[in-house]
Amino acid sequence: MTGSDGPHRESGSDFRPAGPASERAREEEERAVEQALALVGGSDRTGGSGGRPNRSQDHRGDQDPRGHQDSRGHHDSRGHQGPRDEDPHPGPSSDGAPYNDRDDAPRDGRTTAATASTTTNAASTTPAPSSEQPLLPDRSSPKDPAKPPSPPPPWDRARAIAARAGRGGPTPTIRLPLDRALGHVLAEALGALTDLPSFDTSAMDGWAVAGPGPWAFETGAGLLAGRAPAAALPDGTAVRIATGARVPPDTTAVIRSEHAHVDEARGLLHARRSVVTGQDIRARGQECRSGEQLVPAGTVVTPAVLGLAAAAGYDALPVVPRPRVDILVLGDELLNAGLPHDGLIRDALGPMLGPWLRALGAEVSGPRRLGDDAGALRDALASSDADLIVTTGGTAAGPVDHVHPVLDALGAELLVDGVAVRPGHPMVLARLSPDGPYVVGLPGNPLAAVSGLLTLAEPLLAGIAGRPAQDPYRALVHAEVHGHPHDTRLVPVVHRPGRAGGRDHVAPLRYNGPAMLRGVAGADGLAVVPPGGVRSGTEVEILDLPWAPATPWTEGCFT
Numbered sequence: 001m002t003g004s005d006g007p008h009r010e011s012g013s014d015f016r017p018a019g020p021a022s023e024r025a026r027e028e029e030e031r032a033v034e035q036a037l038a039l040v041g042g043s044d045r046t047g048g049s050g051g052r053p054n055r056s057q058d059h060r061g062d063q064d065p066r067g068h069q070d071s072r073g074h075h076d077s078r079g080h081q082g083p084r085d086e087d088p089h090p091g092p093s094s095d096g097a098p099y100n101d102r103d104d105a106p107r108d109g110r111t112t113a114a115t116a117s118t119t120t121n122a123a124s125t126t127p128a129p130s131s132e133q134p135l136l137p138d139r140s141s142p143k144d145p146a147k148p149p150s151p152p153p154p155w156d157r158a159r160a161i162a163a164r165a166g167r168g169g170p171t172p173t174i175r176l177p178l179d180r181a182l183g184h185v186l187a188e189a190l191g192a193l194t195d196l197p198s199f200d201t202s203a204m205d206g207w208a209v210a211g212p213g214p215w216a217f218e219t220g221a222g223l224l225a226g227r228a229p230a231a232a233l234p235d236g237t238a239v240r241i242a243t244g245a246r247v248p249p250d251t252t253a254v255i256r257s258e259h260a261h262v263d264e265a266r267g268l269l270h271a272r273r274s275v276v277t278g279q280d281i282r283a284r285g286q287e288c289r290s291g292e293q294l295v296p297a298g299t300v301v302t303p304a305v306l307g308l309a310a311a312a313g314y315d316a317l318p319v320v321p322r323p324r325v326d327i328l329v330l331g332d333e334l335l336n337a338g339l340p341h342d343g344l345i346r347d348a349l350g351p352m353l354g355p356w357l358r359a360l361g362a363e364v365s366g367p368r369r370l371g372d373d374a375g376a377l378r379d380a381l382a383s384s385d386a387d388l389i390v391t392t393g394g395t396a397a398g399p400v401d402h403v404h405p406v407l408d409a410l411g412a413e414l415l416v417d418g419v420a421v422r423p424g425h426p427m428v429l430a431r432l433s434p435d436g437p438y439v440v441g442l443p444g445n446p447l448a449a450v451s452g453l454l455t456l457a458e459p460l461l462a463g464i465a466g467r468p469a470q471d472p473y474r475a476l477v478h479a480e481v482h483g484h485p486h487d488t489r490l491v492p493v494v495h496r497p498g499r500a501g502g503r504d505h506v507a508p509l510r511y512n513g514p515a516m517l518r519g520v521a522g523a524d525g526l527a528v529v530p531p532g533g534v535r536s537g538t539e540v541e542i543l544d545l546p547w548a549p550a551t552p553w554t555e556g557c558f559t
């Protein structure tokens with residue numbers, strides 16, 4: 001629901017209901033969001049076209065370029081030097097263990113990088129959909145036996161559909177006090193409400209002087225920060241001044257105390273070094289003039305943005321409400337605690353998805369565990385007032401895979417029904433009604449769910465929140481990576497600094513099977529491997545994980 005008609009979408013006011021219980025819930029959610037955002041520190045949260053090498057440009061014409069830099073220097077500084085969990089031959093069965101849960105990729109006779117050497121990256125070369133192209137992929141109705149099912153959309157097309165769906169509705173605006181605005185997206189550009197600095201100010205503790213020296217001075221504390229303006233300084237005189245104090249009119253320069261010699265006997269101040277006019281004076285408006293744009297609409301409110309907004313005179317910020325997401329975990333085989341037993345396994349997705357979605361800027365409720373109960377799923381979908389409902393499992397065609405039948409029964413519109421990507425190909429994006437919630441159905445295999453999250457949920461949420469989707473950027477891959485014959489592969493990778501003049505690159509990780517999280521848990525991002533695979537030394541697109549900069553160095557854990 002992206003419209004402004006819901007109870008939580010009232011323009012100009014916070015949408016949450018009042019009351020002590022909801023206030024507590026809100027505070028808990030804020031804390032959870034702050035924890036999630038803490039994970040994200042340092043990543044490019046505006047999706048801008050900043051400092052990453054070869055990062056593609058934001059295609060939304062209305063977005064200003066943002067100067068975020070991410071040179072990956074943190075990897076250097078943290079000493080990412082050796083193999084973390086690298087895979088010399090990252091093919092579909094490259095998890096280092098017998099690998100039986102893929103029936104789609106050849107084990108012998110894989111399509112190798114040799115055949116891929118002339119293959120262009122389908123994901124990067126497929127043209128972005130034009131505004132004339134229909135939003136819905138051209139899928140034949142499975143109910144029409146006369147029509148063969150059409151192939152699922154390529155990975156980048158599916159992402160574009162999700163992004164466009166998210167941007168499709170009106171973007172409501174609320175005003176939030178600074179202490180509640182963290183992590184939201186600015187609905188409007190932030191214009192300075194004042195000159196910064198708002199008066200000529202001393203940059204150092206020392207002496208304000210007028211004209212050439214030596215200068216006569218008065219004893220005493222002199223001019224302090226936060227005090228009323230001083231009288232004009234006569235030529236040949238000096239007055240003590242503190243950092244941040246207003247500089248008196250007619251001041252020529254500020255001399256730092258350590259560069260001044262005070263001749264108490266004669267009552268004269270001497271400079272120990274030459275004085276340059278204007279030195280150590282921060283002129284009014286040096287940082288910005290009132291009305292100047294400080295950051296553009298679409299910027300994520302980080303701690304630094306909060307500080308800037310306060311300095312520029314803001315008490316509250318116009319932001320887009322966080323998209324609200326319900327998480328529904330499906331599967332009778334799932335345990336919430338303890339060790340797997342008797343064919344039951346731990347739910348790996350419930351604990352993962354909430355923080356991950358919060359790191360993407362969402363307000364999350366759940367996870368609710370529904371088992372394999374079609375009625376419960378139907379009720380949960382029909383009663384949700386979220387913007388997006390994320391389900392896990394049940395997307396395939398097994399006897400208890402209820403996602404498709406329930407979406408069908410609710411008359412949902414399927415926007416993406418399967419994607420040509422591995423893992424994760426059964427992922428689905430639907431809308432329950434024209435102004436109702438979106439549904440992203442993530443496959444149950446955990447890495448397939450991650451793939452669905454980054455392919456569909458991330459660009460959809462970015463669109464709803466008014467933030468550009470994370471653009472893939474390109475990096476050299478230091479290994480041959482086997483490909484699927486027809487589909488894109490998403491492979492966990494770590495960034496590595498170039499050594500001895502070599503270029504920065506990414507290394508694929510092992511344990512990248514659809515049911516595994518071990519690879520992605522040590523990864524900085526996912527490499528987008530085109531059909532057919534790539535040779536070592538090829539550039540591939542990278543999707544960063546939101547917390548990539550915080551990933552601890554795990555050298556030696558797996559080697």
Ligand SMILES: Nc1nc2c(c(=O)[nH]1)N[C@H]1C(S)=C(S)[C@@H](COP(=O)(O)OP(=O)(O)OC[C@H]3O[C@@H](n4cnc5c(N)ncnc54)[C@H](O)[C@@H]3O)O[C@H]1N2
Pocket residue numbers: 329330331333334345346347348349350392393394395396397398401423424425426442443444445446448514
């Ligand atoms: N006949 C076919 N069967 C399957 C196909 C296919 O093309 N034809 N695709 C396979 C692929 S690929 C995937 S991915 C899965 C997707 O299946 P579902 O989305 O229906 O997921 P489930 O069957 O419920 O579960 C799959 C697998 O994942 C485990 N799982 C589920 N939820 C969780 C969770 N929260 N935490 C940890 N693990 C979970 C579940 O136990 C299964 O092992 O379909 C294939 N089948």
Ligand code: MOO
Pocket residue numbers: 421422423424425426443445447448449514515
């Ligand atoms: O290969 Mo599935 O799409 O396990 O993810």
